[in-house]
Amino acid sequence: MFLAIKAVAALGLDYGRIPFEPFAHYSAAITLGATLFLAATLLLLALRRMFYQGKPIGHGGTWGCGFTQPTARMQYTGSSYAASILAFFRPAAPLEEIHPPVAGLFPRETHYHSHVHDIVERHLNCLVVVPIVRLFDRLRWIQHGDIHLYIGYILLAIVVLLFFV
Amino acid sequence: MIESVMLWVFALVSAPLFAGIIFKVKAFFGGRRGSPLLINYYTLIKLIKKGSVYSSSTTFVFKLGPVVNLGTIVTALFFLPIAGHAPVLSFNGDAIFVLYLLGLARFFTIAAAMDTASPFEGMGAAREAYFPIICEASIFMILILFYRLTGDLTLGAFLSGGQPFGLWQTAGPPLLFVVIALFIILLTENARVPVDDPATHLELTMIHEVMVLDHSGPDLAFIEMGAFLKLFFYSAWIARLILPFELAHPLLNLLLFSAGW
Numbered sequence: 001m002f003l004a005i006k007a008v009a010a011l012g013l014d015y016g017r018i019p020f021e022p023f024a025h026y027s028a029a030i031t032l033g034a035t036l037f038l039a040a041t042l043l044l045l046a047l048r049r050m051f052y053q054g055k056p057i058g059h060g061g062t063w064g065c066g067f068t069q070p071t072a073r074m075q076y077t078g079s080s081y082a083a084s085i086l087a088f089f090r091p092a093a094p095l096e097e098i099h100p101p102v103a104g105l106f107p108r109e110t111h112y113h114s115h116v117h118d119i120v121e122r123h124l125n126c127l128v129v130v131p132i133v134r135l136f137d138r139l140r141w142i143q144h145g146d147i148h149l150y151i152g153y154i155l156l157a158i159v160v161l162l163f164f165v
Numbered sequence: 166m167i168e169s170v171m172l173w174v175f176a177l178v179s180a181p182l183f184a185g186i187i188f189k190v191k192a193f194f195g196g197r198r199g200s201p202l203l204i205n206y207y208t209l210i211k212l213i214k215k216g217s218v219y220s221s222s223t224t225f226v227f228k229l230g231p232v233v234n235l236g237t238i239v240t241a242l243f244f245l246p247i248a249g250h251a252p253v254l255s256f257n258g259d260a261i262f263v264l265y266l267l268g269l270a271r272f273f274t275i276a277a278a279m280d281t282a283s284p285f286e287g288m289g290a291a292r293e294a295y296f297p298i299i300c301e302a303s304i305f306m307i308l309i310l311f312y313r314l315t316g317d318l319t320l321g322a323f324l325s326g327g328q329p330f331g332l333w334q335t336a337g338p339p340l341l342f343v344v345i346a347l348f349i350i351l352l353t354e355n356a357r358v359p360v361d362d363p364a365t366h367l368e369l370t371m372i373h374e375v376m377v378l379d380h381s382g383p384d385l386a387f388i389e390m391g392a393f394l395k396l397f398f399y400s401a402w403i404a405r406l407i408l409p410f411e412l413a414h415p416l417l418n419l420l421l422f423s424a425g426w
Contacts, residue, residue, distance in 0.1 A: 022257075026256070033243075033254070033262050036243060040239045040240050044232045044236050048228075048232055051386075052217070055215070055217070055382070055383075056216040058216070058218035059220075060219075061220060062281045063281075076283075076287030081279075082291070083291065084295045085291070085298065088295065088298070
């Protein structure tokens with residue numbers, strides 16, 4: 001890629017102002033680092049294979065502290081995973097929880113529902129979309145359907161443009 | 166160069182010892198005799214000698230986690246100036262590269278934890294994803310400060326030679342806060358006492374330990390080794406800032422200090 005850039009730069013098309021050299025250095029250095037990491041990982045994989053040579057390898061259920069028969073309803077879900085992060089970013093990601101409090105000693109049934117609102121979606125509508133729609137509603141009279149007046153608009157536009165262009 | 170490589174090897178070999186010193190100091194302040202200094206080496210050897218039990222719900226991601234974890238931190242140590250010597254490798258921007266390497270390690274640890282399908286490990290993974298959000302932001306603030314001071318973005322430029330001493334002279338007060346912040350980051354990243362307690366075995370209170378519950382044998386040894394090296398990485402960083410003098414190995418002093426916590 002850098003060969004191509006050099007070739008283009010030689011044509012003198014004024015692309016030379018963009019300093020490619022530092023980027024070339026960065027990407028070369030990052031590639032070197034990544035290669036090192038890959039080499040280290042491969043080496044460790046080989047080491048791991050060596051360590052496991054002739055070792056007993058068992059299989060069993062996930063360790064669960066007596067938690068032996070989970071169902072899909074009991075799983076740790078994506079929203080549980082994100083819960084603490086969402087709590088921290090609550091101002092930016094308003095979380096709505098619908099959870100009626102349980103009543104009585106033997107509550108029959110309850111439900112829990114949570115939804116993270118998109119702050120952009122929420123505020124874009126009331127702050128931007130609604131005012132603009134209202135404004136254009138007010139300007140509806142311009143679009144009246146009279147073809148003669150539309151031609152008049154075009155003429156007016158051309159006359160106005162004559163002053164500026 | 167040879168010196169730097171030797172120091173890198175020294176870091177790899179001595180990291181478990183420093184973690185052992187922390188144990189010892191903790192035991193001392195707790196009024197106990199504590200485990201022997203070389204306890205971590207014994208643990209590593211014991212773990213390597215063992216076989217493993219894998220959960221039937223895990224895939225190759227679970228096995229890849231420990232290897233990538235150790236691989237990243239070993240690579241990150243290449244860029245760390247140890248005890249004031251130039252690092253083995255250095256390029257402009259390597260500080261950011263190293264932080265992202267550690268981020269990669271975190272990603273794989275979390276992925277491995279999630280791979281077990283255990284809710285406990287999911288909780289640990291959630292915390293592991295949550296705390297570094299705050300830590301990384303503060304580390305990047307520190308990097309910005311260092312960049313403003315030195316005009317460079319390499320760990321070598323911040324920490325090697327007489328550089329930290331110069332930093333103290335030009336910007337002492339902010340550097341004091343940097344040291345405090347880095348120390349808190351060290352405690353968080355390495356799952357140490359006020360944030361996490363590596364000694365508890367109550368899954369609900371743990372962060373790092375709970376994520377490695379299902380690892381065993383050599384895999385666990387890799388994870389432990391990665392944790393020791395990570396501790397070394399952060400403490401070498403702070404040690405250079407606290408003791409910017411041209412001593413042989415200021416690391417020792419720091420680890421004693423950090424363990425008193």
